Amino acid sequence: MDLTYTPEEQEFRARLREWLGKVLPVLPPKPSPDDWPGRRAYDLGWQRRLHDAGYADVHWDASPTMRLIFLEETEKAGAPYVGAGFVGLLHAGPTIAAEGTPEQRARWLPPILRGEEVWCQGFSEPDAGSDLAALRTRARRDGDDYVVSGSKIWTSHAEVADWCELLVRTDPEAPKHRGISWLAMPMDAPGITVRPLKTLAGSAEFAEVFLDEVRVPVANRVGDENDGWRVTMVTLSFERGTAFVGEVVACRRVLRELAGEARKNGRWDDPVLRRRLGRLNAEFRALWRLTQWNVSEAERTGGVPGVGGSVFKLRYSHARQELYDAAADVWGPDSLDLDRPWVLDRLSSLSYTIAAGTSQIQRNIVAERILGLPKGR
Amino acid sequence: MRFQLTEDQRALQGGVRELLARRFGREELRAAVDAPGCLDRALWRELGAVGFFALRLPEVQGGVGLGLPEAVLAFEEAGRTLLPGPLMATHLAAAEVPGAATGETVVADVGACGLVEWLAAADVVRGDAAGAVPLRSVDPLTPLHRVPVARGVDPVAVLLTAAEQLGSATRACELAVQHARAREQFGQPIGGFQAVKHLCAEMLVRTETARAAVYAAAVTADPADIDTARLLADEAAVRGARDCLQVHGGMGFTWEFEVHLHLKRAWVRTHRAGDATESEENLAAELLAQPI
Numbered sequence: 001m002d003l004t005y006t007p008e009e010q011e012f013r014a015r016l017r018e019w020l021g022k023v024l025p026v027l028p029p030k031p032s033p034d035d036w037p038g039r040r041a042y043d044l045g046w047q048r049r050l051h052d053a054g055y056a057d058v059h060w061d062a063s064p065t066m067r068l069i070f071l072e073e074t075e076k077a078g079a080p081y082v083g084a085g086f087v088g089l090l091h092a093g094p095t096i097a098a099e100g101t102p103e104q105r106a107r108w109l110p111p112i113l114r115g116e117e118v119w120c121q122g123f124s125e126p127d128a129g130s131d132l133a134a135l136r137t138r139a140r141r142d143g144d145d146y147v148v149s150g151s152k153i154w155t156s157h158a159e160v161a162d163w164c165e166l167l168v169r170t171d172p173e174a175p176k177h178r179g180i181s182w183l184a185m186p187m188d189a190p191g192i193t194v195r196p197l198k199t200l201a202g203s204a205e206f207a208e209v210f211l212d213e214v215r216v217p218v219a220n221r222v223g224d225e226n227d228g229w230r231v232t233m234v235t236l237s238f239e240r241g242t243a244f245v246g247e248v249v250a251c252r253r254v255l256r257e258l259a260g261e262a263r264k265n266g267r268w269d270d271p272v273l274r275r276r277l278g279r280l281n282a283e284f285r286a287l288w289r290l291t292q293w294n295v296s297e298a299e300r301t302g303g304v305p306g307v308g309g310s311v312f313k314l315r316y317s318h319a320r321q322e323l324y325d326a327a328a329d330v331w332g333p334d335s336l337d338l339d340r341p342w343v344l345d346r347l348s349s350l351s352y353t354i355a356a357g358t359s360q361i362q363r364n365i366v367a368e369r370i371l372g373l374p375k376g377r
Numbered sequence: 378m379r380f381q382l383t384e385d386q387r388a389l390q391g392g393v394r395e396l397l398a399r400r401f402g403r404e405e406l407r408a409a410v411d412a413p414g415c416l417d418r419a420l421w422r423e424l425g426a427v428g429f430f431a432l433r434l435p436e437v438q439g440g441v442g443l444g445l446p447e448a449v450l451a452f453e454e455a456g457r458t459l460l461p462g463p464l465m466a467t468h469l470a471a472a473e474v475p476g477a478a479t480g481e482t483v484v485a486d487v488g489a490c491g492l493v494e495w496l497a498a499a500d501v502v503r504g505d506a507a508g509a510v511p512l513r514s515v516d517p518l519t520p521l522h523r524v525p526v527a528r529g530v531d532p533v534a535v536l537l538t539a540a541e542q543l544g545s546a547t548r549a550c551e552l553a554v555q556h557a558r559a560r561e562q563f564g565q566p567i568g569g570f571q572a573v574k575h576l577c578a579e580m581l582v583r584t585e586t587a588r589a590a591v592y593a594a595a596v597t598a599d600p601a602d603i604d605t606a607r608l609l610a611d612e613a614a615v616r617g618a619r620d621c622l623q624v625h626g627g628m629g630f631t632w633e634f635e636v637h638l639h640l641k642r643a644w645v646r647t648h649r650a651g652d653a654t655e656s657e658e659n660l661a662a663e664l665l666a667q668p669i
């Protein structure tokens with residue numbers, strides 16, 4: 001067991017730090033959270049800088065340890081997060097890289113890496129959430145096109161996306177996991193209506209997407225017809241891999257700021273609060289170690305993120321909510337003031353036990369795939 | 378960074394597990410429960426012979442010359458099998474008390490909470506045991522004395538205790554899962570019911586998070602890492618035993634089934650390293666100490 005980094009890894013870290021030190025001070029100011037076009041431009045601009053500096057494909061090609069270092073250092077330096085690039089860089093891109101034809105890879109991957117195109121994920125539907133395979137959006141073959149009708153929901157970044165990784169039903173007769181296909185749908189195709197949904201935090205992070213006879217070329221299908229479920233599982237395993245590394249680093253910083261604030265406003269004198277923060281320190285230190293453990297395991301097994309990601313996600317989503325509840329305890333009645341730091345974060349943290357597979361679903365996965373307990377229906 | 382067990386560490390883990398399975402299986406565990414306070418001296422010498430106590434002693438002093446990570450793996454196995462006796466005290470005394478390293482001498486320590494484990498069975502007691510009074514120990518496998526003067530704790534003892542807790546938590550999870558797969562009610566294995574399944578999943582989550590914390594503390598020996606390991610491992614062991622008990626239904630409440638031994642020993646260990654609030658306070662203070 002070793003927690004030291006190889007000379008190569010240390011050099012990667014040093015070069016990255018040096019570059020961040022140069023580039024971060026000259027970044028344009030962050031756009032307001034409600035300014036979607038501004039956010040798109042900002043996030044893509046950052047990806048472009050990463051690309052030009054040779055860090056574009058750190059999420060794909062770098063070793064898991066290098067990726068860990070990248071996410072740790074960028075977060076510590078206060079660099080922008082992937083933001084609108086999330087789906088392209090962490091779901092759709094890796095899926096196309098793994099399952100696409102050479103033509104498809106050549107068409108879609110470079111613009112993702114260069115920060116030119118934004119992707120969204122059209123998986124969930126009003127009647128297919130946790131039971132994703134129950135999705136009903138229908139794709140009918142018509143010559144060289146699919147004609148797609150149905151509706152998607154909770155589609156993050158739909159308003160600013162160029163492409164949507166879309167799951168559709170191509171064979172309604174087949175068992176539910178066997179009749180699904182994976183399509184890349186251009187978001188400007190006729191027949192698409194995007195209706196933003198307001199989150200409980202007041203922001204418009206996600207949207208409903210209505211599809212009315214949208215024509216998508218058959219050439220945009222990644223993987224075989226009706227093999228979309230398997231193709232999707234590739235994507236989801238990426239989603240649960242190293243996606244939260246930067247956030248754990250950020251949570252540890254917030255915890256220190258919280259302690260500082262408590263010290264300032266006198267709450268620190270309450271031993272119950274102090275010990276609660278002490279426990280949270282243990283929690284996030286342990287989550288950081290678990291991240292290092294999982295990354296080392298991925299390194300050993302050849303890079304494919306495993307079900308260990310579910311163990312991490314369960315613990316982390318809960319810890320994040322605890323952290324911001326503790327922040328409210330530090331603020332007292334000021335925790336009702338949306339202009340205080342961490343108050344909005346407390347609201348956003350509520351999505352963590354729901355998005356990307358609810359905690360209940362993650363527990364099913366851990367119990368069935370790791371512990372071998374019998375499958376429920 | 379290669380934060381995984383090395384080949385050698387795996388071999389050591391397997392070796393200790395194999396030895397303990399052979400020398401301290403179900404029957405020996407039963408026998409130990411039926412003869413409270415009796416230490417199996419032959420087993421103790423055998424542990425000495427394979428280097429359990431001399432593990433971290435340098436080779437020039439006749440030790441095995443290994444480090445904290447290896448000691449953590451060995452103590453994890455001990456926790457897993459509920460191996461009785463003052464393992465920790467004897468291990469920590471290996472360099473100072475003659476005969477401790479080989480298992481000839483059994484050593485007891487005055488603990489941080491003013492308790493002494495295995496006082497009557499020990500040849501040597503470290504710390505001030507004057508005025509020791511026996512108490513009726515909740516754990517049938519750990520005789521306890523109360524003493525007026527407590528003793529400071531060695532951080533290594535805190536870490537190795539966490540390793541024992543980790544082993545115990547791992548075992549409780551395994552037992553719960555075995556039972557959940559085998560026991561049928563309402564015409565199906567109870568592990569198919571989500572209420573049971575989710576208890577098991579949470580046991581694994583707590584255990585694996587604690588594992589990362591304990592192993593990391595073994596590598597760094599950093600005080601904050603050790604406090605972290607302690608808090609997470611205590612939680613994994615105590616709650617794991619409780620949930621394992623629940624999954625076993627009426628059987629979980631019997632003297633016969635071993636889960637109560639895991640729970641009671643886990644309780645004993647939560648006090649061995651001093652008050653948990655101390656670890657919490659240390660970690661709170663650390664938040665103000667330095668930026669990450």
Ligand SMILES: Cc1cc2nc3c(=O)[nH]c(=O)nc-3n(C[C@H](O)[C@H](O)[C@H](O)COP(=O)(O)OP(=O)(O)OC[C@H]3O[C@@H](n4cnc5c(N)ncnc54)[C@H](O)[C@@H]3O)c2cc1C
Pocket residue numbers: 120121122123124125126128129130131153154155156157205206351354355356357358359360361364571
């Ligand atoms: C912030 C945010 C962003 C999102 N972004 C996207 C996106 O970009 N693209 C996309 O496709 N989707 C996205 N989602 C959707 C997300 O994946 C779903 O919300 C999630 O999978 C749950 O589905 P649901 O909302 O239909 O809830 P349901 O599936 O209806 O679940 C309701 C409750 O029932 C429980 N439940 C359901 N089934 C079971 C079971 N078998 N066992 C036990 N309990 C069960 C759930 O745990 C939950 O508590 C996003 C969600 C959020 C909150």
